[in-house]
Amino acid sequence: MDVASTALEASSSSPPSSSTEHWKYDVFLSFRGIDTRQTFTDHLYWTLKDNGVNAYIDENELRRGENIPDELKHAIERSRISVIVFSKRYADSTWCLEELEKIMECRRARSGQMVLPVFYNVDPTHVRKQTGSFAQAFRRHEKRFREDKDKVQRWRYAFTEAANLAGANLRNTDGYEGKFIRKIVDHITRKLNNTCLDVATNQIGIESRVQEVSNYLNVGGPDDVRIIGILGMVGTGKTAVAKAIFNKFHRKFEGKSFLSKVRERDMVKLQNQLLCDILKPAKKEVCSIAEGTKEIKKRLSSIRALVIIDDVDCQKKLDELAIKRDSFGPGSRIIITTTNAHFLRILEVDDTYFPPAMSNEEALQLLCCRAFTERHPSDEEYLELSRKVVEYCGGLPLALEVLGSYLCKRTKREWRSALRKLKRKPHGEIHEKLKISYDGLIDDEVQAIFLDICCFFIGMKKDHVMAILDGCDFDPLLGIGELHDRCLVSVDEGNNLMMHDLLRDMGREIVREKSPGIKGKRSRLWDPEDVTDVLITNSGTERIEGVTLDLQGSHEPSFSAEALKNMQGLRLLKLKGVKFTGDCKHLSKRLRWLCWPGFPPEAIPEDFNQPNIVDIDLSHSRIQVWKDSDMVQCNLNQIINSFLQVF
Incomplete structure (x- = not known):
């Protein structure tokens, strides 16, 4: 058939070697210089070069002697593909015949070496049977080497063996050499996978x-x-x-x-x-x-x-x-x-x-391939530790690959230590890569909305959160829309704002990094230990914009209401199971969201006035009324959840 895909695909069907370390050249060109050096072979060579193929061509036109030098032997041995340009006078040259014999010897001996015969204005049958233009050349060789008949017989065998390979025949095309060369080069680049991209072997899922x-x-x-x-x-x-x-x-x-x-x-x-x-x-x-x-x-x-x-x-x-x-x-x-x-x-x-998160089984295999170079560790304790890392990664390939590589060759004790550390602080490489999306947000207001959601609003109704953020003088419609477009937040079927745990951790780490040593100078506090420490030590500052603390079901310490005095930048406050001594007269006037189920009535001063609150939840509080009726005039924008509920 023509020099087309199917004919060429059949040639050199041996699979490439799994190792490419011994290959120095992509292609070795064997040709008769007098016939094609300045024409067809020259065009083929430069087209290969233009396509990024490392081709070897013998530049010496004045070779002398019967045997090819070691230089050419080594070039043949270290070439992935040998292209043999059979032209009418190819067999005249003992040099070409020596090259051909070496090429076919290497093909037989070395897995992965390929041979592509190109029939340039010659009939493949004449090559196979050494007839036509090749008959006279072989008769001369038999006379010349009559004392070494094996040599000529090896050449004949190499001719027949090469011609039996599917190759490229110019006579079976429309005669245009440019198209012919292009098809040959396309075939070679496909065989070499030059245009294939590097990807991890055995990719999971x-x-x-x-x-x-x-x-x-x-x-x-x-x-x-x-x-x-x-x-x-x-x-x-x-x-x-x-x-x-x-x-x-x-x-x-x-x-x-x-x-x-x-x-x-x-x-x-x-x-x-x-x-x-x-x-x-x-x-x-x-x-x-x-x-x-x-x-x-x-x-x-x-x-x-x-x-x-x-x-x-x-x-x-x-x-x-x-x-x-x-x-x-x-x-x-x-x-x-x-x-x-x-x-x-x-x-x-x-x-x-939308690429889905990896299933638990896929995630475990990916992690283990990186950590143990096998899909499942044989050691049961390592397997259990791996499952905990998988749970932390939440099906994110980036995290699985980074942590798998990080934990590779580490002891079980080091694995346990790493898991404890991850609960406090995300892995640096994962954090930096995820942070790229945060850094690309359009402005600092959208970044602030993202950090608020990370620390306080995950799992809450989207409309509820938008009402609170609107009261904070943000534009939540555009802001949350931007975060959704950037794949930083999602909205579930119940219209709740959701976020991948590692994105949440990335946002919280951004807050922590602003003041790693002094907790009271961070813009948002969400970790129970950090909030408790700030309240006990009364170390809060006006930089704090939001606080959440849930002590329900735990030993409930009592804090002094004075701990809130210095938090005059506070916009968002959510407390559950938290007790204060004294009243809350020092609560920030910038407060927009107050969520304090079980709010202790003794904590409310007689002149309690929060004019900027837009969302308040004092459910399960034994409160009857504020004496100061000004509170009724405050800017309650959208939602009042169980306001002044009496039991």
Whole structure:
């Protein structure tokens, strides 16, 4: 058949070696210099080079002697693929015959070495049987080496063996050498996996995720241009899925490009990579963003391409890369991985895929592969410790991989110590990677809303929280909307605000880092030990904006109401099972949310007045009325939960 995919796929069917350490070259070119050095082989060599293939070609046209030198032997031995260009006078050269014999010897002896015969204006049958243009050459060799008939017989055998391999035949094509060379190079790059991306071996759970995205892509379907989003919080495996998709489908496209870490990279370099990946030797180097955008629209609009834009953080970058349907040819597929749903809405993507959290079994396998290089440890105690780490990670691949690598080769005692530490403080590498999304929020108000939710509002009704935040002079509609778009919060079926535990821990660590040593100078206090310490030592300051403490069911210490005196920046206060001595006349006038079920009546001063409160819950409190009727005039905005409930 023609030099097309199926014929070429059949050649050199031996699987590549699992180890590539002994390969020095990708391709060794064997050819008769007089026939093709300055024509076909030269064009093939440079096309291979332009496609990133490390090809070896013997530059010496004046070789002397009967035997090929060690230099060429070593080059053949250390090449993944040997391409034999059979031309009419190939067999005239004893040098070529020695090369061919060595090539076939290496193919037989070394697993993973491949051979691709190219029949350049010769009939494969003539090569196989040494007839036609090759018959006279072999007759001369038999006369010349009549005392060493085995030598000629080995050459004949090598000829026959090579010709029996499926290869590339110029006579079976339309005769255009350029197309012929391109098909050969495409086949070679596929065999070498030069365009495949590095991914972890034995990826856990990747196949099902790839299949779901494949359904959205519909590769080989209609010739429309489809744009697919892969959306999720940092660390959910979006890039791993995108790489697996690229490796699976890139051969089906005329052009392909994977632009990684777009968030971090220079735009002109990204534009040049996109143009280079798809246009190859025909690329044009651009020097400015405007020029790059124009060139992408101009040069790629007729090419059927697979383009993956990984880790996008702003719409401007998508615009500058001309990521639009009319920028690429019919049948193109574009995949965008991001933590921001807003970009995907603007692009009006065809579908959006949300990588799910790993199941407990998948998570355990991934952790153990990193920690023990096997999917399940044989030691029962290590297995139980692994399950506790999995529970902490909440199905997040990033955390599982980082902690698995961190715990690798550590003792059980070190594992237990690490688990205790994680309860107090998140792992540094995980924290920094998750914090990227927080740092990318549009302004400090949205960041403040995020920190409030981390510390106080997880699991509460969204509308309830919005009412409280609105009273804090925030814009919760936009703020929570931004957090939702950024995959930092979610809303469950009951309309409750939810968040991954590791995002919660990341937000709380941001608060703690502002004042690691002095708890009373932190903006928010949520840890029972920290709050208790601040109240006992009366070390609170005006920097504290929110406090929550739940001592129900525990030994209930009593605190002095004076501990609240210095917290004049307090906006949010939630207490359960907490007792104070003295009255609460020092409560901050900035208070917007007071949630204090079981509020002790003796703690209320006669002139108690909180004019800025918008949400109050004093359920289960033995309170009848405030003497100061001004409280009735306070700005109760939306929700009063069991206000002044009497038992």
